[in-house]
Amino acid sequence: MSTEPAARPVLHQELTLSYDYAIGEVAGTFFDGLRDGKILASTCSASDLAYLPPRAYCERSFEPCDGWTEAGEEGVIEASTVVVRGFEGKRPTPVAIAFVRLDGVDSAIANYVDGVDCSDIDAAVASIAPGTRVRVAFAEEREGRITDFSFELLDA
Amino acid sequence: MTDPVGVISTFQTRFGSRHPDVTYVEQAQQAAVGALHAAGMRPDDIDAVVYCMAPTFFMGVSDADQWAVDHVFAAGKPFFRIHTGGSTGGSAVHAALGLLRSRMFRSVLVVGAERLNETADAQEILNLTFDAFYERDMPLSTNTSVALMASRYLQRHGLTERDLARAPVRQRRSALKNPYAHLKGEITVDDVLESPLIAHPLKLYDVCPRSSGSAAMILGDAETIDAFQPRPAFINGFSSVSDTYWLGDRLSDEADLDLGEMEIAAVTARECFGRAGITDPFGEIQVAELYDPYSLIGYLQLEQLGFCAGGEAPRLDAEGTWDLHGGGVAVNPSGGTLCTNPIAITGLVRAIEAANQVMGTAGELQATGVRNTIATAIGGMAQFTNVTLFGDDHRDTQEPTR
Known part of the structure; x- marks a missing residue:
């Protein structure tokens, strides 16, 4: 294993930075939709693709995304995990997350999976295995942020 | 006919959690001096410097490449910083290759340093890599992204976390002979499985x-x-x-290139091997230094680079196929990225190890009968991949085939 050199003095600094990120038209439309209890995917008539997260431009067809469609209320888990360690300031761990492809959409979007009993990690992981169907659950109080919704198991 | 470009010398320091005896730039200087000494060169013999530097948040000095200019003897010369995340070191070697093959310069120093433990906030910094609007509110990091990839790979091939656990066992043992490696030692598959769970199926030792x-x-x-x-x-x-x-465009059955299999690596390898005239990687390449920060990632590359079929790399590991001695291809005889990951220069260390094997300077890690070796590097959430093939003779490269 590694050996740690003798401790020497360090110079301690704490950096506090703040940002105001421009959301823009596309994400703004998406987050307005969340407030209304809808998940809006951008669509491209040239490629016939529906994107989540939404895009301004379809790089596959080299044409702008020119429409919006409401994503299905259910979808399929494409990748999932139960996060156990390593994060402060998010939801308390252990916590289930997944990339889900909602019905009618061609790409997957990440969010928490609610209602997963994480007391047994193996059982929790099995319950959210890729291929599992889930539905969208909206928060009662919505603020126009990605955490306005999450996924839950169909039998939850 | 392409111009030959060759590795003149290499140098690396011992890697560890911290080096409190030197500052970041003093450590970069150790490498520059070391490589110059190894080559029998002085700074005037270098025409240009390519500098490896990944996210600056890790060390808290914005664009510290500027701080390093004097230390790596770049004053008075062209200086190029390269940053493609974890693939920075591989991209830097490619940048140097381009500078030389274009005949702009005759000699290029590729150099860099990294320190990842001078902040306690590494996971938060990695989380900043994710989209601010759609992804940053979730516990997404490199760790959890690889866990998500693994959920697809293990399910598709009917493998378990136990199958992945052989990689750190083999590589920490290999690293015992590498004086520069950070983690090394004899561990068992059970040790890996019993190490603390990070994000299923990844444990600490993965x-x-x-x-x-x-x-x-x-x-x-x-x-x-x-x-x-x-x-x-x-x-x-x-x-x-x-x-x-x-990630959601790649973690899906609708993906152009499935991240769960890391199919981007196959595209990258095809192009590299096409240029080098390699048609049978397993038969023609003796050593592979793969960028494998997680047990899963080395196996994915072995499969996607064409060393074996999909889902087969873990099983072949159990049979000793990737061992330095007695195996088919020596995979990460240095211990690889699983044992040592200084992000900004990890790809460069892979290239150094692969080049040393060809030059016969790999010491106790040396494989026998080496004619061709590869180094890979991966950056972002496997968003950038690169492959470099080193040979003992200049073999005229061919046009790439996509």
Whole structure:
């Protein structure tokens, strides 16, 4: 294993930075939709693709995304995990997350999976295995942020 | 007919969690001095410097490449910083290759340093890599992204976390012979399985350490090779490929290139091997230094680069196929990225190890009968991949086939 050199003095600094990120038209439309209890995917008539997260431009067809469609209320888990360690300031761990492809959409979007009993990690992981169907659950109080919704198991 | 470009010398420091005896730039200087000494060169013999530097948040000095200019003897010369995340070191070697093959310069120093433990906030910094609007509110990091990839790979091939656990066992044992490696030692599959769970199926021992250290490589054209190195490692193949930022476009059955299999690596390898005239990687390549910060990632590359079929790499590991001695291909005889990960220069260390094998300077890690070796590097959430092929002779490279 590694050996740690003798401790020497360090110079301690704490950096506090703040940002105001421009959301823009596309994400703004998406987050307005969340407030209304809808998940809006951008669509491209040239490629016939529906994107989540939404895009301004379809790089596959080299044409702008020119429409919006409401994503299905259910979808399929494409990748999932139960996060156990390593994060402060998010939801308390252990916590289930997944990339889900909602019905009618061609790409997957990440969010928490609610209602997963994480007391047994193996059982929790099995319950959210890729291929599992889930539905969208909206928060009662919505603020126009990605955490306005999450996924839950169909039998939850 | 392409111009030959060869590795003149390499240098790396011992890697560890911290190096409190030197500052970041002093550590970069150790590598620059070390590579120059190894080549028998002085700073005036270097025409240009390519500097490896990944996210600056890790060390808290914005664009610290500026701080390093004096230390790596770049004052008075062209200086180029390269940053493609974890693939920075591989991209830097490719940048140097381009500078030399274009005949802009005759000799290029590739150098960099990294320290990842001077902040307690590494996971938060990695989380900042994710989209601010759609992804940053979730616990997404490299750790959890690889866990998500693994959920697809293990399910598709009917494998378990136990199958992944052989990689750190083999590589920490290999690293015992590498004086520069960070983590090393005898561990068992059960030790891996019993190490703390990070994000299912990844345990602590499936994950690389955060390493501090520095490294450098000097590359030269035919004239520089003649003057300084009778036994160079020639770069006979290279390829870099980028993919979409959006994980959800890649973690899906609808994906162009499935991240669960890391299919981008297959595209990258095809192009590199096409240039080098390699048609049978398993038969023609003796050593593979793969960028494998997680047990899963080395196996995915072995499969996607064509060393074995999909889902087969873990089983072949159990049979000893990837061992340094008695195996088919020596995979990460240095211990690889699983044992040492100084992000900004990890790709450079892979290239150094692969080049050393060709130059016969790999010490106790040396494989026998080496003619071709590869180094890979991966950046972003496997968004950037590159492959470099080193050979013991300059073999005229072919046009890439996509």
